[in-house]
Amino acid sequence: MAASSIPLPASEPLGASPWIPVPFRVEERASETADTITITLTPPKGIPSRPFRPGQFNMLYAFGVGEAAISIAGDPDRPETLVHTIRSAGPVSAALSGAAPGSTVGVRGPYGTGWPLASASGKDVVLVAGGLGLPPLRPALYEMLRHRDRYGRIEVIYGARTPKDLVYYRQIQEWRGRSDLRFQTTVDAAGREWYGDVGLVTARVPDLRIDPSHTVAFLCGPEIMMKFTAQALAAKGVPDGSIYVSLERNMKCGVGLCGHCQLGPDFVCRDGPVFRYQDVRRFLSVREL
Amino acid sequence: MSDSIAVGGRYVLERAEFPRFLLALHEAGFRVVGPTVRDGAIVYGEIREESDLPIGWTDRQAAGQYRLERRADSALFGYNVGPHSWKKYLFPAGERLWTAVRKDGSFEVHPEPVDPTPLAFLGVRACELAAMGVSDHVFAKAGDPSYAERRRRVVRIAVQCGQSGGTCFCVSMGTGPAVRTGHDLSLTEVIEANRHFFLVEIGSDAGAALLSGVPLRVAPEGDANAARAQVDRAAASMGRTMDTDGLRDLLVNNPEHPRWEIVARRCLSCTNCTMACPTCFCQTTEEVPDLSGEEVERRRRWDSCYNSGFSAVHGTSIRATTQSRYRQWLTHKLATWHDQFGESGCVGCGRCITWCPVGIDLTEETAAIRIQPAPAPVPA
Known part of the structure; x- marks a missing residue:
């Protein structure tokens, strides 16, 4: 007898996975300081641009290295490009910093709240x-x-x-x-x-x-x-x-699941990163919270 | 008679017919997983035949202690929960999320398909049904596709507890011991002087369909009462209690309580409590490239707020001390979980108490935090 005789809820296709990075093309890379660069990204053909609110961030992915949460630094009126300023601080940000024009960077996002x-x-x-x-x-x-x-x-x-x-x-x-x-x-x-x-x-x-x-x-x-x-x-x-x-915290997922960015009741990735100061002051004032 | 089986119905399955029930699950195409004995503990694994179950075994649990012992009878489900929870099937300790290959100067990502085999969870306790409900909310809120896909393919055959473990406190958390909701079927094992049977309660249409061809008869009132007495006995023998009144505010408002420092002297920050907890969901991802660098796989695995790197920003841990990590775990579990998901993250299963190598007991810790410290002496 096949399992189909048991009335389990219908299966839905795995399509909208939040974990899949979309490969964006690096159009420009400009040096800002000795360890900081700004890259401009465009989506692949046929993929719509990513409108964002000021203050939001993306999870940027360097192939073979990993992901990092990076704030969006560009003009929200020009969402056809994504602009990110990245300081080389760890393996992922170093790899992202080295992304030459013509190469590819993965993008998930945008995530989080914005400036009100x-x-x-x-x-x-x-x-x-x-x-x-x-x-x-x-x-x-x-x-x-x-x-x-x-x-x-x-x-x-x-x-x-x-x-x-x-x-x-x-x-x-x-x-x-x-x-x-x-x-x-x-x-x-x-x-x-x-x-x-x-x-x-x-x-x-x-x-x-x-x-x-x-x-x-x-x-x-x-x-x-x-x-x-x-x-x-x-x-x-x-x-x-x-x-x-x-606020800045360790982030792996961007959607309130990995648990790393918690501050009191908040997931900084989802409930922040922008907070009203009076709402988080009591948590920030406790050492190691 | 299975044609008439309907949700809410109560039937008797004789012990001798249990293999027929197991066979029906397998014949319906389910991979059956449930309690088995391995390495001196009852853990969840493949159930191919009834002898895979811990027949005649029970467990003795206390803070930091777990022992298997022989029972006087041949009960199939005469024990409480062990170190495993069902989360290992819905949210595996390690899994591939996707693979990617270099292609035309870019890369192409392939989502990892989920094993389509439907699973029958056999022997789910009330606290574990509650824990799955908690996890369902966490993973649904984040839109995690593989959890949802696996969860849809699970039928849950609950077992009512006829006894409580030494670290159980489901009554305090309002999650048990009676299975009331969320089950496809529930079984209550009753062993009398000359009889051994299961009271089978139908929780869903899927549950009713599982019983096709299984010899059952409508439960007489006496058998139903005998089953109820089992659950009442479990409710009356809880190993622990926890006062949940105002617990959320108590913990959120006492981050500087001296008890955190006292418990941290014992806590090893080993992560056992978070691994054994059926609701702990923290996770991390890893990028695993092959040797050529042309293909990578993205994996996720369980992480723990007790790991030093868990909160690290630019290489510096925000929670550098064990004290801050224990506080994070307990406060999240019992307090801020309410803010995030509208319920407690604790179901009272007691695993974190039993499997703590130094026997830290969260019911004891929360009680200690209720005692306000003496005010600091006023400087002269």
Whole structure:
């Protein structure tokens, strides 16, 4: 007797597996710093582009090496290309960093929440980036500059260790030249060739030209930087509930199944990476949570 | 008489006819898996004939202890749960997700097909049905295709517990010992002075169809009562209890409780509890290239929040201490699971207690966390 006589639920085809990377073509690779590059990817023929929200990430796959969670750094209005800025830190990111134009990188995603741009509408906006925290914020900046009239003042503070660690160097010069945006850069240490600010991003917060009670802030960088920046913003009068942070955790899956990225009740990959700071502050304040 | 068998019906299967039941499962095309004796423990494996079952065996369990012992009778299911759980069939400890080959300067990915053989789980306990329900929610929320595919091909033949193990606390977790839902069939084994039979309860149409050709008769009231008495006995003999009142908030609000440091002095961070747990789902992936580098396979395997690299970001572990890992495991299992999936991640099976090499008992740990520490002395 065949098993078909037993009324088991009907089988559905295995099609929509979340685990299958799609091979995207590397169109460009540009050097940012000594260990950081930016790649531009396009989907294979017949495969639609991947619209994304600013702040989301993809799982990028290097054939034969593995996957890593990398934030999307491009313009959300141009989803026909995916732009990722990658620092070579481990085997996967090193392999991805070495992906030459014409080669292939696998893509799963986009995953996660994004920066809540709608909540910033009609308000002043502060972006604070530390190190490689700028790439996940760049799509939000593109979006806000495209719809410049929706927002009040836009202030960006970008901090890096040294001038040589600043990414998007040329683009920053353009942004600094704009009259509808104030873009400040600061570094921890610099030589004589640096004419900009030296110091922590938090030191720039008191001088922000904002109406604090009508300000939304997006922070991305090391957790310690975000913590002190949030404190500085709060001291200036920015409401706790208007401060958002993007968190980084170990991620293998992107869909809340591998368990690695848990922070308290949240899967950072699915419930984040962007969180309202007041919702995660209590978890971040516990050592090793 | 099988034509009239319907969901909700109760029948008697005589012990002597059990091989006929097993044969019916095989003839229906199922691979039957269930309890077997191996390496001094009852583990799940292939059941080809009834002698593969642990007939006449029982287990004695305590914190960090597990022993097989002979029973005075020849019960087929006279024991509780062992180190294995059914998750090994639905979410294998290691599996290939896909393979890929280099092609025309790019690569081509081939999803791994799932073995289409339908499985009959024989001897599923109430806590294990509950655990499968918990896993179903976790894997469905993530849209995992291979779990769903395997799960669809499973019939579940439950067995009602006639006794409790030394580390059982399903009554506290509201998951047992009575099998009430989720089964295709449930069996209650009754051994009397001169009789040995099973009360068979039909849980689904698939379950009813399994009984085609199996000699059954409608259960008389007396037999049904004798079966119920078995489950009542199990309910009355729980080895452990856990107070779940306010447990979610208790754990979430006490991450700095001194008990975490005390339990960490014993915890080996060995991962046994997470491997034995029927609901622990944490996993990692591995890329396995062949020697030529032209073909790769993507594998996933069970991972554990007790592994040092589990939380590592850029090579640095966020949870470097055993204390933080035990806290993560227990808090996730009993507390934040509610936030994530609307239920507890614990079903009260007791495996983590029995299989902990140092006998750490989560019911004892949660009770200890209920005791508020003395306030720190006020500086003069």
